[in-house]
Amino acid sequence: MSQVPSTAGHQPIRIENVSKTFGATKALRNVSLEVAPGSIHALIGLNGSGKSTLVKVMDGYHSADEGTVSMGEVAFVHQDLGLLPSLTVLENFVIGRPMAMRFGQIDWKTEAKRARNALAEFGLENTLDQQLASLSLANQAIIACARALDRSRGAAIDSLVLDEPTSALPSHEIGLLADAMKAFAARGVGIVFITHRLQEVKDLADTVTVLRNGESVFTGPTADLAIPDMVQLMVGDAPVHTTHEARAAVRTAEPVLSIRALHDDTIDDLDLDIYGGEIVGAFGMVGSGLERLGALAAGREIARAGTVEFEGRPLTAGDARARRIGYVPSDRPRRGVLPGLTVRENISVRSLARTIRAGGISRRREQALAARWTEELSVKPRDPEASILTLSGGNQQKAILGRWLAIEPAAIVAEEPTQGIDVWAKQDILRRLRMTAETGAGVLLTAVEPEEIIDFCDRVVVLRAGRVVLDARREDVVITDILSAMH
Numbered sequence: 341m342s343q344v345p346s347t348a349g350h351q352p353i354r355i356e357n358v359s360k361t362f363g364a365t366k367a368l369r370n371v372s373l374e375v376a377p378g379s380i381h382a383l384i385g386l387n388g389s390g391k392s393t394l395v396k397v398m399d400g401y402h403s404a405d406e407g408t409v410s411m412g413e414v415a416f417v418h419q420d421l422g423l424l425p426s427l428t429v430l431e432n433f434v435i436g437r438p439m440a441m442r443f444g445q446i447d448w449k450t451e452a453k454r455a456r457n458a459l460a461e462f463g464l465e466n467t468l469d470q471q472l473a474s475l476s477l478a479n480q481a482i483i484a485c486a487r488a489l490d491r492s493r494g495a496a497i498d499s500l501v502l503d504e505p506t507s508a509l510p511s512h513e514i515g516l517l518a519d520a521m522k523a524f525a526a527r528g529v530g531i532v533f534i535t536h537r538l539q540e541v542k543d544l545a546d547t548v549t550v551l552r553n554g555e556s557v558f559t560g561p562t563a564d565l566a567i568p569d570m571v572q573l574m575v576g577d578a579p580v581h582t583t584h585e586a587r588a589a590v591r592t593a594e595p596v597l598s599i600r601a602l603h604d605d606t607i608d609d610l611d612l613d614i615y616g617g618e619i620v621g622a623f624g625m626v627g628s629g630l631e632r633l634g635a636l637a638a639g640r641e642i643a644r645a646g647t648v649e650f651e652g653r654p655l656t657a658g659d660a661r662a663r664r665i666g667y668v669p670s671d672r673p674r675r676g677v678l679p680g681l682t683v684r685e686n687i688s689v690r691s692l693a694r695t696i697r698a699g700g701i702s703r704r705r706e707q708a709l710a711a712r713w714t715e716e717l718s719v720k721p722r723d724p725e726a727s728i729l730t731l732s733g734g735n736q737q738k739a740i741l742g743r744w745l746a747i748e749p750a751a752i753v754a755e756e757p758t759q760g761i762d763v764w765a766k767q768d769i770l771r772r773l774r775m776t777a778e779t780g781a782g783v784l785l786t787a788v789e790p791e792e793i794i795d796f797c798d799r800v801v802v803l804r805a806g807r808v809v810l811d812a813r814r815e816d817v818v819i820t821d822i823l824s825a826m827h
């Protein structure tokens with residue numbers, strides 16, 4: 341017998357004919373949407389289709405130009421999670437809401453108990469005293485969700501809105517979050533979530549709305565749509581991509597990056613070579629050392645012990661040679677994007693040698709560079725003078741990749757290269773990385789989910805407990821070999 345949600349007393353979310361324009365961009369056109377109590381409603385669409393804007397209209401960050409939004413109490417988890425990295429998990433948990441008090445002081449004991457309970461559902465109850473920044477991005481995302489879910493305890497919250505809650509999560513943690521979402525829906529809380537993972541829509545959502553260019557082109561039961569139908573609705577009648585065949589690149593004789601006996605927080609005696617001309621996919625679970633590998637391999641940080649040799653010589657702290665290694669970090673809001681600058685500046689910032697002329701930066705050269713990379717990576721809007729923060733999350737990520745492709749890097753390290761990127765743009769990005777490898781660069785991609793990128797790799801490595809436990813050519817392994825090495 342299927343469970344009937346107890347929806348008594350919960351208010352639905354009702355969005356009617358909402359439009360929002362930013363300058364020349366019509367981010368939302370006449371969008372209507374209803375989320376019933378107890379329903380799990382997925383919001384999907386290509387990068388820049390208006391999903392985050394709709395959420396920001398719901399939470400009052402943007403006011404709609406036209407239309408109405410009515411809803412009861414709603415908790416939001418935004419793409420940037422809204423957490424403070426320098427505070428502890430417990431402090432993050434209580435900040436911004438009334439706290440338990442005792443004799444005029446914050447009652448930390450009561451607060452800790454409440455936070456511990458909320459986090460226990462996700463197996464994170466022992467993190468309370470840790471600084472948030474010391475946790476993996478995946479765990480930070482879970483904490484943001486747990487916090488919002490905690491605030492929805494009791495009947496006080498009618499709905500929960502999650503903007504890409506799972507994009508940084510490995511699959512076993514997605515399961516935990518999914519279970520929590522289902523449990524809350526069963527109590528009558530309406531849930532809206534944004535995702536680029538279409539299988540997740542099938543697995544989790546009962547209803548789906550597809551946005552295309554700011555317009556709602558479908559709302560209905562998820563059961564009515566197969567995944568290819570979703571893609572078709574998202575893309576519309578744009579020309580269909582030809583899939584790119586992974587080609588065996590010609591490897592250089594010597595490695596571009598050579599990692600030897602590396603030791604660091606979660607890394608324990610790691611060795612890895614990356615040759616020019618190849619794409620190496622590194623996979624591992626949270627805590628496997630994968631989160632540290634990218635910054636160390638790209639020379640952005642120096643490990644406690646061991647070496648990373650770049651073109652035959654060890655990288656040292658502040659080594660200028662690391663400028664020729666592109667690095668796209670996974671926590672793009674904090675490390676990749678230069679806020680307050682334009683798309684042009686964000687793309688060209690590392691290409692001074694190409695843009696400097698007679699002692700000054702040639703704006704024309706910068707413009708040409710930015711125009712080329714916004715075009716090549718289909719960054720939208722195609723306006724290099726736009727402020728980077730006005731771009732959708734996926735488009736910001738494409739611009740950061742453009743920054744590094746523009747320097748013709750000797751190596752490029754991209755963490756979670758497809759995170760937050762729609763099904764359509766993913767192919768473009770992976771194809772560009774392949775072209776970069778074909779120029780002789782070594783490419784290292786790291787991901788907690790092998791499925792998405794494995795077919796674009798020439799070689800796959802798996803990290804577990806800080807070491808490489810599998811290193812094989814792509815054609816010699818199947819996905820289950822990788823998954824079992826990870827666990």
Ligand SMILES: Nc1ncnc2c1ncn2[C@@H]1O[C@H](COP(=O)(O)OP(=O)(O)OP(=O)(O)O)[C@@H](O)[C@H]1O
Pocket residue numbers: 362363365366367385386387388389390391392393394720721729730731732733734735760762
């Ligand atoms: N503050 C702003 N100023 C100008 N344009 C904006 C602003 N915010 C969003 N936009 C534009 O509105 C459109 C929709 O963006 P939105 O962030 O809603 O997309 P999205 O569907 O959430 O994309 P993604 O999947 O990449 O996160 C984009 O063209 C974006 O550039």
